[in-house]
Amino acid sequence: MSLSTSDVQKVARLARLAMNDTEIEAARIQLSGIFELIAEMQAVDTTGIEPMSHAQDVSQRLREDRVTEPDQRELFQSIAPQVESGLYLVPQVIE
């Protein structure tokens, strides 16, 4: 399968990865090769087969709805790129 330039541009945008034209073209060639490998899968008849999402046949555990974690805001914010007054700073999004 061969991907188009616009396919790759769309994926890069969805994945939030800035890429220039040279990088898009390199990715297009490599991804096309990988999708050729993946294409082998398409020919398999899987009618009636239940998808397997997990290795063990177990259901999600439930727990009581109570507070289990202590407040560690200061510790966690100490490794953030930019914080102020206990808030994470990002470029302005609302005019």
Place this chain on the structure above:
Amino acid sequence: MINATLKHLSSALAAKHISSVELTQLYLDRIATHNPVFNAYTTVDAKISLAQAQAADARIAAGLAGPLTGIPFAQKDIFCAKGWRTTCGSKMLGDFIAPYDAHVISQFDRAGAVNLGKTNMDEFAMGSSNETSYFGDVRNPWDPQRVPGGSSGGSASAVAARLCAAATGTDTGGSIRQPAALCGISGIKPTYGTVSRYGMIAFASSLDQAGPMARSAEDCALMLNVMTGFDERDSTSLQRDQEDYSRDLNRPLSGLRIGLPREFFAEGLSADVGSRIAEAIAEYRKLGATVVEISLPNTRLAVPVYYVLAPAEASSNLSRFDGVRYGYRAPEYTDLADMYEKSRAQGFGEEVKRRIMIGTYVLSHGYYDAYYLQAQKIRRLIAQDFTDAFKQCDVIMGPTAPSTAFKLGEKGDDPVQMYLSDIYTIAVNLAGLPGMSIPCGFGDNAMPVGLQIIGNYFDEARMLNAAHQYQLNTDWHTRCPQGL
């Protein structure tokens, strides 16, 4: 001392032949001498390690030592360790100091073990050669011109070069077993859900599993005893009774039924690797095992299925790296979207971006059924192959990797060629089964060959028994690279 088993180290510490501080210093000195060549460690912090060793010595003196107390281990840099730089091999986490401990790290701490440092790895565990690390290639101690395998290549290299007593690794598609094979050490990926993933930086959550990498199967068993156990902080951690994984090590092998999947011995397997595996099987027959040919008909689909499912999960897991709460943020940007896009573009390496893009594509509107759902259905077929096979045998054996360690840069330009080096290991992750690799000789280029042993769910003790009995009767696992 550097060739001693964990059991010997533990008795030497108990008998005061050596202290944990002396043992830790011995390894720190070796790291200082040899790490510039092998680049197996990304972070070493002698102060923390020696403080832990001192505490261990006090614990030993107080008569409160466990089997791993005072022994220095290397931890793959995928495990968060409080106060330690935890990079996951990425520029994205280049300055990240973990604010908490992964479950695996706390288990080693509780056991009184010493953390010697964090080992190099493929970026976000995506790679089979350790060439995708932001912190440089790791070298194979058997030949520094060759790769150690990946993604736990730093751990494998450190164990083989005697730069730690043993190490931890993680395995999503072969990342413990393949580097163990390429570096001539023993490593086991346990049944999915056995070791908590809490604090282990996520790649593909339905496949990721941590395990030990050591110089013998016996050492692996002792480490598993510490690493496993229920942890409520991992939603897929299994609630099971605690096992002693060393309980069956000394059982004789007579009557063990070994299944040899014909698909593992077909086109693509190097002749020298094939011969070493055949010799290992002959040894097992001598030890009383019987051999039956089996079939895993969907083997060839494991790589394509994996390269849909693992990137899909990765693209979702790695969306958390946004330059806001922690990790790398680009120095210049115009608005929020631009900040996300530039931080991620600059923070992630090529292979990681490639896999995020594959994952984003297969999960995107209009392609979900054709790729993701289809892959999940074939995943069931692959798991069913194993269930059927285990009706005829107790363990499955074959090669871990199709060839011995290749040269650095050899597979650099072609991701597909690199992906195929995990052809025998990936299906085991898809099924969630335990698998291990033990050394069984050397190839034509004098590089180690690994024998893969695959067990049924929760059958680690039997696999370790099979591996240990082989190691009692052969000495491949005791070989040491020249000059070390």
